[in-house]
Amino acid sequence: MSPRETFALRDYLGPERKGRIISDARQTVSLTDILEQTCLFGRPRALAGRSVLLAVSDQLLSALAMMEIDGVARRMLLCPPDLNGDHLKALIEDADIDAVVTDQPARWTDAEVYLVVAARPPVRAGVKARTERATEWLMLTSGTSGVPKIVRHTLEGLTGAIVADGPARGAPPVWATFYDIRRYGGLQILLRAIIGGGSMVLSEPGEAIADYVARLQANGVTHISGTPSHWRKLLMSGAAAGFSPRYVRLSGEIADQAVLDGLSRAFPDASIGHAYASTEAGVGFAVNDGLEGFPASLLGTNRDGVEIKVVDGSLLIRSTRTADAYVGHSAAALTDADGFVDTGDMVELRGDRYHFVGRRGGIINIGGLKVHPEEIEALINRHAEVRMSRARSRRSPITGSIVVADIILADGCDASRSDEIRDKILADCRAQLAPHKVPAMIRFVPLLEITAAGKLARHNA
Numbered sequence: 001m002s003p004r005e006t007f008a009l010r011d012y013l014g015p016e017r018k019g020r021i022i023s024d025a026r027q028t029v030s031l032t033d034i035l036e037q038t039c040l041f042g043r044p045r046a047l048a049g050r051s052v053l054l055a056v057s058d059q060l061l062s063a064l065a066m067m068e069i070d071g072v073a074r075r076m077l078l079c080p081p082d083l084n085g086d087h088l089k090a091l092i093e094d095a096d097i098d099a100v101v102t103d104q105p106a107r108w109t110d111a112e113v114y115l116v117v118a119a120r121p122p123v124r125a126g127v128k129a130r131t132e133r134a135t136e137w138l139m140l141t142s143g144t145s146g147v148p149k150i151v152r153h154t155l156e157g158l159t160g161a162i163v164a165d166g167p168a169r170g171a172p173p174v175w176a177t178f179y180d181i182r183r184y185g186g187l188q189i190l191l192r193a194i195i196g197g198g199s200m201v202l203s204e205p206g207e208a209i210a211d212y213v214a215r216l217q218a219n220g221v222t223h224i225s226g227t228p229s230h231w232r233k234l235l236m237s238g239a240a241a242g243f244s245p246r247y248v249r250l251s252g253e254i255a256d257q258a259v260l261d262g263l264s265r266a267f268p269d270a271s272i273g274h275a276y277a278s279t280e281a282g283v284g285f286a287v288n289d290g291l292e293g294f295p296a297s298l299l300g301t302n303r304d305g306v307e308i309k310v311v312d313g314s315l316l317i318r319s320t321r322t323a324d325a326y327v328g329h330s331a332a333a334l335t336d337a338d339g340f341v342d343t344g345d346m347v348e349l350r351g352d353r354y355h356f357v358g359r360r361g362g363i364i365n366i367g368g369l370k371v372h373p374e375e376i377e378a379l380i381n382r383h384a385e386v387r388m389s390r391a392r393s394r395r396s397p398i399t400g401s402i403v404v405a406d407i408i409l410a411d412g413c414d415a416s417r418s419d420e421i422r423d424k425i426l427a428d429c430r431a432q433l434a435p436h437k438v439p440a441m442i443r444f445v446p447l448l449e450i451t452a453a454g455k456l457a458r459h460n461a
Helices: 059-069 085-094 160-165 184-195 209-218 228-237 257-266 373-381 415-432
Strands: 021-023 028-030 037-041 051-055 075-078 099-102 115-124 136-140 150-154 174-177 199-201 223-226 247-250 271-278 282-287 306-311 314-319 325-327 341-350 353-359 364-366 369-371 386-396 400-409 441-444
Touching: 021 059, 037 059, 051 059, 059 075, 059 115, 059 184, 160 184, 160 282, 174 184, 184 199, 184 223, 184 271, 209 228, 223 228, 228 247, 228 257, 228 386, 247 257, 257 271, 257 373, 271 341, 282 306, 282 314, 306 341, 353 373, 364 386, 364 400, 369 373, 373 386, 373 400, 373 415, 400 415, 415 441
Parallel strands: 021 199, 051 075, 051 099, 075 136, 099 115, 174 199, 174 223, 223 247, 247 271, 400 441
Antiparallel strands: 021 028, 037 115, 136 150, 150 325, 271 282, 306 314, 314 341, 341 353, 364 369, 386 400
């Protein structure tokens, strides 16, 4: 579609594209026939021009509702399943929500919205939906304990990187992701499946990794994405054996060399890379050379409408893919005066390559000195005996706080060697890190908590 036209997701669907499906653990829906169906019951046409909150419990029905609402509603706010219910009232006010689409309409009878439309499994529609306008896509930021910020995108901006990449070569891809599609990373994969003429297999909350991978194999998944924490969990599970995707991507967290190398060994025939993207900045760039970080040559150039620079160690992005603005009655500016988004991701130039060292807001304070936990984790994760680690601070009556490292040992590692492994890790840390960054304590743990967004949970004691 021309970027000058008003277009919607339904414009990439139709009976001429055969055999396309979207599925979860319970149901498979044909994308080939979806334009003849509806999942919105009651008064779907009344959504025209409205500001809609999409609050549907499962991903499959959410995806179908997105396709039906886009191009009809004025705006659509995607509500992730882990959203704190106490924040709903503020979000409804800030986004001027006047309609809710939900699979639990009884829960909204007392809501101060004009219209509640029930979402149900699709049935044949009496009248086809028509593209009437460019719907605003509203998404919520993650990683905050307060009311999340609302970020406004256009479909054109959301699909900028997809259009720039061009159509997939060969047979239509079958996509999957560990992300939830109501978060930015997951939505990007859904859009790639729809726009690229492919199919999609959705993850299921609480589903065992082995069961999900079995579904991926059964459905012939060829392209899959997730955070480095998602991929570490898969590698630890042993379920990767027999799974042979052609395309493996990481995003959402720092992709260190250990996880990239681990995926290369697990999937020797796959294209493995990591992408930089955020809800505010959009898709910035992809790195496909198998190395952590990104080439310094990316700075100062305009690639497919994306410009990046580093100011005081922070990565800034300006592009046609960034969000338009924060939404809300007291919303802050999303970009600076020159149109750059300050991502808050800190980088460090080493030779001809920038390396991510952590989040500006994720710094821990050790005796008045700043520490990026990700820097310590990247060093620990390089050890063959380590599958995953988390560095954090712990209160100390003497220094105020110390660094503690929680470590999951690699599969098959002899636990009786824990003292030897601990000594080896500490020796490397002392040789390569400043003294205040060296862990004062190392704990071997069976698991580490992962957030609903697929990122390593960081709780400082």
